[in-house]
Amino acid sequence: MTLTLDEVSHRYVTERGEVVHAVSDTSVTIPDGQFVCVVGPSGCGKTTLLKVLAGFLQPTGGGATMDGAPITAPSPERGVVFQHPNLYPWLSVRKNVELGLKFQGVAAGERAARSSEQLERVGLARFSDARPYELSGGMQQRAQIARVLTSDPGVILMDEPFGALDALTREQLQGDLLRISREGGKTIFFITHSVDEAIVLGDRVLVMSPRPGRVVLDVPVDISGTHGRALDAEELRASEEFREIREQVASAIVR
Template identity: 65%
Template sequence: MSRAEEPGAALRSGTRDLVLDGVGHHYVTDAGDVVHAVAPTSLRIPGGQFVCVVGPSGCGKTTLLRVLAGFLRPSAGTARYGEEAITGPSHHRGVVFQQPSLYPWLTVRGNVELGPRFRGVSRPRRRERAEELLGMVGLERFGDAKPYELSGGMQQRAQIARVLANQPEVVLMDEPFGALDALTRERLQADLLRIQRRRRQTVFFITHSVEEAVFLGDRVLVMSPRPGRVVLDEPVDLASVLGPDVGAEMKSAPEFIAIRDRVAAAIELS
Protein backbone atom coordinates (compact mmCIF):
# COMPACT_ATOMS: atom_id res chain seq x y z
CA MET A 1 0.00 0.00 0.00
CA SER A 2 1.42 3.38 -0.96
CA ARG A 3 1.75 5.93 1.82
CA ALA A 4 -0.60 8.26 -0.03
CA GLU A 5 -3.37 5.69 0.38
CA GLU A 6 -2.74 4.71 3.98
CA PRO A 7 -5.66 5.87 6.13
CA GLY A 8 -3.35 7.44 8.70
CA ALA A 9 -0.85 8.84 6.22
CA ALA A 10 0.47 12.35 6.72
CA LEU A 11 -1.04 14.74 4.22
CA ARG A 12 0.85 17.21 2.10
CA SER A 13 -0.89 20.02 3.95
CA GLY A 14 1.34 22.90 4.84
CA THR A 15 3.21 22.84 1.53
CA ARG A 16 0.92 25.15 -0.46
CA ASP A 17 -0.80 28.43 0.33
CA LEU A 18 -4.29 29.52 -0.69
CA VAL A 19 -4.03 32.89 -2.39
CA LEU A 20 -6.58 35.50 -3.44
CA ASP A 21 -5.01 38.14 -5.66
CA GLY A 22 -7.34 41.09 -6.21
CA VAL A 23 -10.39 38.83 -6.28
CA GLY A 24 -13.67 40.69 -6.68
CA HIS A 25 -17.08 39.63 -7.85
CA HIS A 26 -20.27 41.19 -9.09
CA TYR A 27 -23.41 39.78 -10.61
CA VAL A 28 -26.44 41.06 -12.48
CA THR A 29 -29.93 40.51 -11.09
CA ASP A 30 -32.92 39.48 -13.20
CA ALA A 31 -33.98 43.13 -13.11
CA GLY A 32 -30.67 44.15 -14.68
CA ASP A 33 -29.15 45.67 -11.55
CA VAL A 34 -25.42 45.16 -10.92
CA VAL A 35 -24.66 43.92 -7.41
CA HIS A 36 -21.07 44.19 -6.18
CA ALA A 37 -20.74 41.24 -3.82
CA VAL A 38 -17.00 41.37 -3.05
CA ALA A 39 -14.58 44.29 -3.42
CA PRO A 40 -11.12 43.42 -4.78
CA THR A 41 -9.56 41.28 -2.05
CA SER A 42 -6.01 40.01 -1.67
CA LEU A 43 -5.33 37.34 0.92
CA ARG A 44 -2.79 34.62 1.63
CA ILE A 45 -3.62 31.62 3.82
CA PRO A 46 -0.55 29.53 4.69
CA GLY A 47 -0.90 25.79 4.39
CA GLY A 48 -2.13 24.15 7.58
CA GLN A 49 -3.74 27.31 8.96
CA PHE A 50 -7.29 27.34 10.38
CA VAL A 51 -8.95 30.58 9.21
CA CYS A 52 -12.42 31.62 10.34
CA VAL A 53 -14.44 34.24 8.49
CA VAL A 54 -17.23 36.27 10.10
CA GLY A 55 -19.38 39.19 9.01
CA PRO A 56 -22.99 40.18 8.35
CA SER A 57 -25.20 38.23 5.96
CA GLY A 58 -24.53 39.11 2.34
CA CYS A 59 -20.97 40.33 2.92
CA GLY A 60 -19.40 37.90 0.45
CA LYS A 61 -18.12 35.16 2.76
CA THR A 62 -19.71 32.36 0.77
CA THR A 63 -18.71 34.01 -2.51
CA LEU A 64 -15.04 33.81 -1.49
CA LEU A 65 -15.49 30.18 -0.41
CA ARG A 66 -17.05 29.32 -3.78
CA VAL A 67 -14.13 30.97 -5.56
CA LEU A 68 -11.63 28.98 -3.48
CA ALA A 69 -13.60 25.79 -4.11
CA GLY A 70 -13.54 26.41 -7.86
CA PHE A 71 -17.34 26.62 -8.07
CA LEU A 72 -17.30 30.29 -9.15
CA ARG A 73 -15.09 32.28 -11.52
CA PRO A 74 -14.52 35.73 -9.99
CA SER A 75 -15.30 38.85 -11.99
CA ALA A 76 -11.83 40.21 -11.23
CA GLY A 77 -8.52 38.88 -9.96
CA THR A 78 -7.28 35.33 -9.57
CA ALA A 79 -7.34 32.60 -6.94
CA ARG A 80 -4.48 30.13 -6.63
CA TYR A 81 -3.55 27.06 -4.69
CA GLY A 82 0.20 27.32 -4.53
CA GLU A 83 1.22 28.30 -8.04
CA GLU A 84 -1.80 26.59 -9.60
CA ALA A 85 -4.73 28.77 -10.67
CA ILE A 86 -8.09 27.64 -9.28
CA THR A 87 -10.32 27.20 -12.31
CA GLY A 88 -12.62 24.42 -11.11
CA PRO A 89 -13.26 21.92 -8.30
CA SER A 90 -10.48 19.58 -7.20
CA HIS A 91 -10.16 16.64 -4.80
CA HIS A 92 -7.41 18.70 -3.13
CA ARG A 93 -10.14 21.03 -1.82
CA GLY A 94 -13.10 19.48 0.01
CA VAL A 95 -16.30 21.38 0.84
CA VAL A 96 -18.55 20.87 3.88
CA PHE A 97 -21.90 22.64 3.54
CA GLN A 98 -24.28 23.83 6.25
CA GLN A 99 -26.80 21.11 5.43
CA PRO A 100 -25.47 17.56 5.08
CA SER A 101 -25.59 16.41 1.45
CA LEU A 102 -25.48 12.66 1.97
CA TYR A 103 -26.95 10.20 -0.53
CA PRO A 104 -29.98 8.63 1.19
CA TRP A 105 -29.83 5.36 -0.75
CA LEU A 106 -26.29 4.63 0.47
CA THR A 107 -25.25 3.59 3.95
CA VAL A 108 -23.14 5.96 6.02
CA ARG A 109 -20.10 3.85 5.15
CA GLY A 110 -21.06 3.88 1.48
CA ASN A 111 -21.26 7.67 1.53
CA VAL A 112 -17.79 7.93 3.09
CA GLU A 113 -16.34 5.48 0.55
CA LEU A 114 -17.90 7.19 -2.47
CA GLY A 115 -15.16 9.70 -3.27
CA PRO A 116 -12.28 7.19 -3.07
CA ARG A 117 -14.41 4.76 -5.08
CA PHE A 118 -14.79 7.27 -7.93
CA ARG A 119 -11.06 7.94 -7.77
CA GLY A 120 -10.27 4.27 -8.26
CA VAL A 121 -9.10 3.39 -4.76
CA SER A 122 -9.38 -0.36 -4.22
CA ARG A 123 -12.26 -1.66 -2.14
CA PRO A 124 -10.10 -2.90 0.79
CA ARG A 125 -8.24 0.40 0.97
CA ARG A 126 -11.32 2.60 0.81
CA ARG A 127 -13.07 0.40 3.39
CA GLU A 128 -10.08 0.75 5.71
CA ARG A 129 -10.07 4.52 5.20
CA ALA A 130 -13.82 4.74 5.85
CA GLU A 131 -13.61 2.72 9.06
CA GLU A 132 -10.80 4.91 10.38
CA LEU A 133 -12.73 8.10 9.62
CA LEU A 134 -16.00 6.80 11.07
CA GLY A 135 -14.10 6.05 14.26
CA MET A 136 -12.51 9.48 14.17
CA VAL A 137 -15.93 11.20 14.08
CA GLY A 138 -17.56 8.82 16.56
CA LEU A 139 -19.73 6.91 14.09
CA GLU A 140 -17.97 3.55 14.14
CA ARG A 141 -21.22 1.82 15.19
CA PHE A 142 -23.33 3.46 12.47
CA GLY A 143 -21.56 2.46 9.26
CA ASP A 144 -24.48 0.29 8.13
CA ALA A 145 -27.14 2.90 8.96
CA LYS A 146 -28.83 5.05 6.34
CA PRO A 147 -28.43 8.85 6.66
CA TYR A 148 -32.11 9.38 7.54
CA GLU A 149 -31.62 7.17 10.59
CA LEU A 150 -29.11 9.62 12.06
CA SER A 151 -29.60 12.84 13.99
CA GLY A 152 -28.63 16.14 12.39
CA GLY A 153 -25.35 16.24 14.28
CA MET A 154 -24.50 12.68 13.29
CA GLN A 155 -25.29 13.45 9.66
CA GLN A 156 -22.88 16.38 9.80
CA ARG A 157 -20.21 14.10 11.30
CA ALA A 158 -20.79 11.71 8.41
CA GLN A 159 -20.47 14.55 5.88
CA ILE A 160 -17.16 15.61 7.43
CA ALA A 161 -15.92 12.02 7.24
CA ARG A 162 -17.00 11.81 3.59
CA VAL A 163 -15.06 14.96 2.73
CA LEU A 164 -11.97 13.80 4.63
CA ALA A 165 -12.06 10.40 2.88
CA ASN A 166 -10.73 12.10 -0.27
CA GLN A 167 -7.73 13.25 1.78
CA PRO A 168 -8.10 16.91 0.75
CA GLU A 169 -5.31 19.27 1.62
CA VAL A 170 -7.85 22.08 2.11
CA VAL A 171 -11.27 21.88 3.78
CA LEU A 172 -13.74 24.69 3.01
CA MET A 173 -16.64 24.85 5.48
CA ASP A 174 -19.73 27.04 4.99
CA GLU A 175 -21.44 27.42 8.40
CA PRO A 176 -21.35 23.66 8.96
CA PHE A 177 -22.66 23.84 12.53
CA GLY A 178 -25.13 26.71 12.11
CA ALA A 179 -28.28 24.54 12.15
CA LEU A 180 -27.30 22.44 15.18
CA ASP A 181 -28.25 22.78 18.82
CA ALA A 182 -25.70 24.31 21.19
CA LEU A 183 -24.53 21.04 22.78
CA THR A 184 -24.06 19.23 19.46
CA ARG A 185 -22.31 22.30 18.07
CA GLU A 186 -19.79 22.34 20.92
CA ARG A 187 -19.08 18.63 20.49
CA LEU A 188 -18.48 19.03 16.77
CA GLN A 189 -16.24 22.04 17.36
CA ALA A 190 -14.06 19.89 19.61
CA ASP A 191 -14.09 17.04 17.08
CA LEU A 192 -13.08 19.36 14.25
CA LEU A 193 -10.20 20.86 16.22
CA ARG A 194 -8.92 17.41 17.15
CA ILE A 195 -9.07 16.21 13.53
CA GLN A 196 -7.45 19.36 12.13
CA ARG A 197 -4.61 19.25 14.66
CA ARG A 198 -3.99 15.61 13.79
CA ARG A 199 -4.14 15.98 10.01
CA ARG A 200 -2.90 19.60 9.67
CA GLN A 201 -5.21 20.47 6.82
CA THR A 202 -5.84 24.05 5.80
CA VAL A 203 -9.35 25.07 6.89
CA PHE A 204 -11.41 28.03 5.61
CA PHE A 205 -14.42 28.16 7.96
CA ILE A 206 -17.41 30.51 7.63
CA THR A 207 -19.52 31.21 10.70
CA HIS A 208 -21.89 33.83 12.11
CA SER A 209 -20.67 33.07 15.65
CA VAL A 210 -17.81 35.25 16.86
CA GLU A 211 -17.23 32.91 19.80
CA GLU A 212 -16.99 29.90 17.47
CA ALA A 213 -14.56 31.75 15.20
CA VAL A 214 -12.20 32.68 18.05
CA PHE A 215 -12.42 29.21 19.58
CA LEU A 216 -11.59 27.38 16.35
CA GLY A 217 -9.38 29.71 14.36
CA ASP A 218 -5.67 30.43 14.24
CA ARG A 219 -6.84 33.62 12.56
CA VAL A 220 -10.18 35.43 12.26
CA LEU A 221 -11.15 37.58 9.28
CA VAL A 222 -13.98 40.11 9.59
CA MET A 223 -15.75 41.16 6.39
CA SER A 224 -17.74 44.35 5.90
CA PRO A 225 -21.24 44.63 4.44
CA ARG A 226 -21.54 44.45 0.65
CA PRO A 227 -19.34 44.96 -1.23
CA GLY A 228 -17.45 42.69 1.14
CA ARG A 229 -13.89 43.45 2.08
CA VAL A 230 -11.65 42.32 4.95
CA VAL A 231 -11.72 45.00 7.66
CA LEU A 232 -9.94 43.01 10.39
CA ASP A 233 -7.35 40.24 10.20
CA GLU A 234 -7.01 39.07 13.80
CA PRO A 235 -4.41 36.44 14.78
CA VAL A 236 -5.47 34.01 17.51
CA ASP A 237 -2.68 32.32 19.45
CA LEU A 238 -4.42 31.28 22.65
CA ALA A 239 -2.62 27.95 22.80
CA SER A 240 0.67 29.69 23.59
CA VAL A 241 -1.01 31.49 26.49
CA LEU A 242 -3.49 28.92 27.78
CA GLY A 243 -1.78 25.69 26.73
CA PRO A 244 -2.32 23.43 23.70
CA ASP A 245 -4.82 21.08 25.34
CA VAL A 246 -7.27 23.65 26.69
CA GLY A 247 -10.88 23.02 25.68
CA ALA A 248 -14.18 24.86 25.93
CA GLU A 249 -13.13 26.38 29.23
CA MET A 250 -10.91 28.78 27.30
CA LYS A 251 -14.06 30.74 26.40
CA SER A 252 -14.09 32.23 29.90
CA ALA A 253 -10.42 33.23 29.84
CA PRO A 254 -9.68 36.99 29.73
CA GLU A 255 -7.45 36.54 26.67
CA PHE A 256 -10.27 34.81 24.78
CA ILE A 257 -12.80 37.45 25.79
CA ALA A 258 -10.49 40.27 24.67
CA ILE A 259 -10.12 38.81 21.16
CA ARG A 260 -13.83 38.02 20.96
CA ASP A 261 -14.69 41.61 21.86
CA ARG A 262 -12.27 43.05 19.26
CA VAL A 263 -13.81 40.89 16.54
CA ALA A 264 -17.36 41.76 17.61
CA ALA A 265 -16.49 45.47 17.64
CA ALA A 266 -15.05 45.26 14.13
CA ILE A 267 -18.32 43.75 12.89
CA GLU A 268 -20.32 46.50 14.56
CA LEU A 269 -18.13 49.24 13.07
CA SER A 270 -17.92 47.82 9.58
Protein backbone atom coordinates (compact mmCIF):
# COMPACT_ATOMS: atom_id res chain seq x y z
CA MET A 1 0.00 0.00 0.00
CA THR A 2 1.28 3.45 -0.92
CA LEU A 3 1.49 6.13 1.78
CA THR A 4 1.60 9.83 0.99
CA LEU A 5 2.23 12.84 3.19
CA ASP A 6 1.14 15.98 1.35
CA GLU A 7 2.48 19.29 2.69
CA VAL A 8 1.89 18.11 6.26
CA SER A 9 2.35 20.70 9.01
CA HIS A 10 1.38 20.46 12.65
CA ARG A 11 1.19 22.93 15.51
CA TYR A 12 0.02 22.16 19.00
CA VAL A 13 -0.54 24.17 22.15
CA THR A 14 1.18 23.20 25.40
CA GLU A 15 -0.53 23.26 28.81
CA ARG A 16 1.13 26.65 29.38
CA GLY A 17 -0.43 28.02 26.23
CA GLU A 18 2.73 27.98 24.13
CA VAL A 19 2.35 27.18 20.42
CA VAL A 20 4.85 24.56 19.22
CA HIS A 21 5.45 24.13 15.47
CA ALA A 22 6.31 20.44 15.31
CA VAL A 23 6.35 19.73 11.57
CA SER A 24 6.57 22.04 8.57
CA ASP A 25 5.32 21.43 5.00
CA THR A 26 6.48 17.83 4.72
CA SER A 27 5.71 15.85 1.57
CA VAL A 28 6.80 12.20 1.18
CA THR A 29 5.53 9.29 -0.91
CA ILE A 30 6.30 5.74 0.23
CA PRO A 31 5.55 3.19 -2.53
CA ASP A 32 3.91 -0.14 -1.85
CA GLY A 33 6.29 -2.58 -0.17
CA GLN A 34 9.04 -0.06 0.57
CA PHE A 35 10.88 -0.02 3.91
CA VAL A 36 11.57 3.61 4.87
CA CYS A 37 13.63 4.57 7.93
CA VAL A 38 13.40 8.05 9.44
CA VAL A 39 16.15 9.63 11.54
CA GLY A 40 16.64 13.07 13.05
CA PRO A 41 17.24 14.89 16.32
CA SER A 42 14.87 14.46 19.27
CA GLY A 43 11.75 16.58 18.95
CA CYS A 44 11.98 16.97 15.17
CA GLY A 45 8.50 15.59 14.47
CA LYS A 46 9.23 11.98 13.52
CA THR A 47 6.57 10.59 15.85
CA THR A 48 4.15 13.33 14.79
CA LEU A 49 4.39 12.08 11.19
CA LEU A 50 3.86 8.50 12.37
CA LYS A 51 0.75 9.52 14.29
CA VAL A 52 -0.60 11.27 11.20
CA LEU A 53 0.00 8.14 9.10
CA ALA A 54 -1.59 5.98 11.81
CA GLY A 55 -4.68 8.19 11.91
CA PHE A 56 -4.11 9.05 15.57
CA LEU A 57 -3.58 12.72 14.76
CA GLN A 58 -5.05 15.13 12.24
CA PRO A 59 -2.42 17.64 11.10
CA THR A 60 -3.13 21.36 11.24
CA GLY A 61 -1.98 21.65 7.63
CA GLY A 62 -1.92 19.28 4.67
CA GLY A 63 -2.91 15.63 4.98
CA ALA A 64 -2.03 11.98 4.50
CA THR A 65 -3.43 9.30 2.22
CA MET A 66 -3.16 5.54 1.80
CA ASP A 67 -3.63 4.37 -1.78
CA GLY A 68 -5.18 7.77 -2.46
CA ALA A 69 -7.78 7.58 0.33
CA PRO A 70 -7.50 10.19 3.12
CA ILE A 71 -6.25 8.92 6.46
CA THR A 72 -8.66 10.29 9.06
CA ALA A 73 -8.75 7.54 11.72
CA PRO A 74 -6.90 4.39 12.82
CA SER A 75 -7.39 1.29 10.67
CA PRO A 76 -6.46 -2.41 10.87
CA GLU A 77 -4.69 -1.84 7.54
CA ARG A 78 -2.05 0.14 9.43
CA GLY A 79 -0.42 -1.67 12.34
CA VAL A 80 1.62 0.27 14.90
CA VAL A 81 4.59 -1.07 16.88
CA PHE A 82 5.50 1.22 19.79
CA GLN A 83 8.81 1.65 21.60
CA HIS A 84 7.38 -0.18 24.61
CA PRO A 85 5.42 -3.42 24.12
CA ASN A 86 2.10 -2.30 25.71
CA LEU A 87 1.08 -5.88 26.46
CA TYR A 88 -1.67 -6.63 28.98
CA PRO A 89 0.02 -8.42 31.92
CA TRP A 90 -3.10 -10.39 32.91
CA LEU A 91 -3.41 -11.98 29.46
CA SER A 92 -1.26 -14.77 28.07
CA VAL A 93 1.09 -14.03 25.19
CA ARG A 94 -1.34 -15.75 22.81
CA LYS A 95 -4.31 -13.71 24.08
CA ASN A 96 -2.29 -10.52 23.67
CA VAL A 97 -1.38 -11.47 20.12
CA GLU A 98 -5.02 -12.28 19.30
CA LEU A 99 -6.37 -9.04 20.76
CA GLY A 100 -6.59 -7.06 17.52
CA LEU A 101 -8.44 -9.89 15.81
CA LYS A 102 -10.83 -10.15 18.74
CA PHE A 103 -11.66 -6.44 18.45
CA GLN A 104 -12.29 -7.00 14.74
CA GLY A 105 -14.79 -9.76 15.50
CA VAL A 106 -12.73 -12.64 14.07
CA ALA A 107 -13.92 -16.07 15.22
CA ALA A 108 -11.95 -17.84 17.98
CA GLY A 109 -10.77 -20.68 15.75
CA GLU A 110 -9.31 -18.34 13.15
CA ARG A 111 -7.75 -16.19 15.86
CA ALA A 112 -5.98 -19.24 17.28
CA ALA A 113 -4.70 -20.36 13.88
CA ARG A 114 -3.42 -16.94 12.87
CA SER A 115 -1.80 -16.23 16.23
CA SER A 116 -0.08 -19.64 16.21
CA GLU A 117 1.38 -18.89 12.78
CA GLN A 118 2.81 -15.54 13.86
CA LEU A 119 4.08 -16.77 17.23
CA GLU A 120 5.99 -19.46 15.35
CA ARG A 121 7.26 -16.82 12.92
CA VAL A 122 8.76 -14.67 15.70
CA GLY A 123 10.09 -17.59 17.72
CA LEU A 124 7.59 -17.49 20.59
CA ALA A 125 5.54 -20.62 19.95
CA ARG A 126 6.85 -22.25 23.16
CA PHE A 127 5.85 -19.22 25.21
CA SER A 128 2.27 -18.78 24.00
CA ASP A 129 0.80 -19.55 27.44
CA ALA A 130 3.28 -17.39 29.38
CA ARG A 131 2.42 -13.99 30.79
CA PRO A 132 4.27 -10.93 29.41
CA TYR A 133 6.14 -10.33 32.69
CA GLU A 134 7.70 -13.77 32.31
CA LEU A 135 9.39 -12.73 29.06
CA SER A 136 12.54 -10.73 28.39
CA GLY A 137 12.27 -7.26 26.84
CA GLY A 138 13.20 -8.60 23.42
CA MET A 139 10.62 -11.38 23.64
CA GLN A 140 7.95 -8.85 24.65
CA GLN A 141 8.77 -6.82 21.54
CA ARG A 142 8.51 -9.98 19.44
CA ALA A 143 5.05 -10.51 20.94
CA GLN A 144 4.04 -6.95 20.03
CA ILE A 145 5.29 -7.48 16.46
CA ALA A 146 3.39 -10.78 16.28
CA ARG A 147 0.21 -9.00 17.42
CA VAL A 148 0.56 -6.52 14.56
CA LEU A 149 1.39 -9.22 11.99
CA THR A 150 -1.56 -11.36 13.07
CA SER A 151 -3.92 -8.65 11.82
CA ASP A 152 -2.06 -8.75 8.47
CA PRO A 153 -1.92 -4.99 7.83
CA GLY A 154 -0.58 -3.67 4.55
CA VAL A 155 1.37 -1.00 6.42
CA ILE A 156 3.50 -1.30 9.57
CA LEU A 157 4.42 1.88 11.46
CA MET A 158 7.23 1.46 13.99
CA ASP A 159 8.27 4.08 16.55
CA GLU A 160 11.78 3.23 17.80
CA PRO A 161 10.74 -0.33 18.60
CA PHE A 162 14.27 -1.49 19.47
CA GLY A 163 15.50 1.67 21.22
CA ALA A 164 15.26 0.34 24.78
CA LEU A 165 16.92 -3.02 24.06
CA ASP A 166 20.50 -4.17 24.57
CA ALA A 167 22.76 -4.29 21.51
CA LEU A 168 22.63 -8.07 21.01
CA THR A 169 18.84 -8.29 21.29
CA ARG A 170 18.49 -5.28 19.03
CA GLU A 171 20.63 -6.93 16.35
CA GLN A 172 18.63 -10.15 16.61
CA LEU A 173 15.34 -8.29 16.18
CA GLN A 174 16.73 -6.33 13.25
CA GLY A 175 17.40 -9.67 11.56
CA ASP A 176 13.89 -10.88 12.40
CA LEU A 177 12.36 -7.71 10.97
CA LEU A 178 14.39 -7.95 7.76
CA ARG A 179 13.20 -11.53 7.29
CA ILE A 180 9.58 -10.56 7.94
CA SER A 181 9.77 -7.64 5.51
CA ARG A 182 11.23 -9.87 2.79
CA GLU A 183 8.54 -12.49 3.28
CA GLY A 184 5.55 -10.20 3.64
CA GLY A 185 6.12 -7.31 1.26
CA LYS A 186 4.79 -4.82 3.82
CA THR A 187 5.11 -1.06 3.53
CA ILE A 188 7.12 -0.06 6.60
CA PHE A 189 7.71 3.37 8.18
CA PHE A 190 10.39 2.94 10.86
CA ILE A 191 11.62 5.63 13.26
CA THR A 192 15.06 5.25 14.80
CA HIS A 193 17.84 7.34 16.36
CA SER A 194 20.49 4.95 15.00
CA VAL A 195 21.97 5.82 11.62
CA ASP A 196 23.46 2.31 11.29
CA GLU A 197 20.09 0.71 12.02
CA ALA A 198 18.39 2.90 9.44
CA ILE A 199 20.85 1.88 6.72
CA VAL A 200 20.83 -1.82 7.63
CA LEU A 201 17.03 -2.01 7.59
CA GLY A 202 15.84 0.56 5.10
CA ASP A 203 15.42 0.65 1.36
CA ARG A 204 15.53 4.41 1.86
CA VAL A 205 16.52 6.78 4.66
CA LEU A 206 14.86 10.12 5.40
CA VAL A 207 16.62 12.70 7.58
CA MET A 208 14.54 15.36 9.34
CA SER A 209 15.66 18.79 10.46
CA PRO A 210 15.30 20.18 13.99
CA ARG A 211 11.85 21.51 14.89
CA PRO A 212 9.84 22.47 12.93
CA GLY A 213 10.73 19.19 11.26
CA ARG A 214 11.00 18.76 7.53
CA VAL A 215 12.80 16.25 5.32
CA VAL A 216 16.28 17.56 4.46
CA LEU A 217 17.73 14.35 2.97
CA ASP A 218 16.11 11.44 1.13
CA VAL A 219 18.67 8.81 0.20
CA PRO A 220 18.14 5.32 -1.26
CA VAL A 221 20.09 2.40 0.17
CA ASP A 222 21.39 0.61 -2.90
CA ILE A 223 24.68 -1.04 -2.12
CA SER A 224 26.93 -2.57 -4.80
CA GLY A 225 24.03 -2.48 -7.25
CA THR A 226 22.15 -4.92 -5.01
CA HIS A 227 19.11 -4.09 -2.95
CA GLY A 228 20.43 -3.57 0.58
CA ARG A 229 18.15 -6.16 2.19
CA ALA A 230 19.54 -8.90 -0.04
CA LEU A 231 22.84 -8.59 1.82
CA ASP A 232 23.77 -9.95 5.21
CA ALA A 233 23.94 -7.17 7.81
CA GLU A 234 27.67 -7.80 8.40
CA GLU A 235 28.39 -7.65 4.66
CA LEU A 236 26.38 -4.46 4.46
CA ARG A 237 28.26 -2.74 7.28
CA ALA A 238 31.63 -3.79 5.83
CA SER A 239 30.98 -2.21 2.43
CA GLU A 240 32.42 1.12 1.29
CA GLU A 241 28.94 2.15 0.10
CA PHE A 242 27.59 1.67 3.64
CA ARG A 243 30.27 3.97 5.04
CA GLU A 244 29.56 6.59 2.39
CA ILE A 245 25.80 6.56 3.06
CA ARG A 246 26.43 6.63 6.79
CA GLU A 247 28.61 9.72 6.47
CA GLN A 248 26.03 11.40 4.22
CA VAL A 249 23.16 10.70 6.62
CA ALA A 250 25.10 11.53 9.81
CA SER A 251 26.31 14.84 8.40
CA ALA A 252 22.74 15.83 7.51
CA ILE A 253 21.52 15.43 11.11
CA VAL A 254 21.67 18.78 12.89
CA ARG A 255 21.38 18.37 16.63
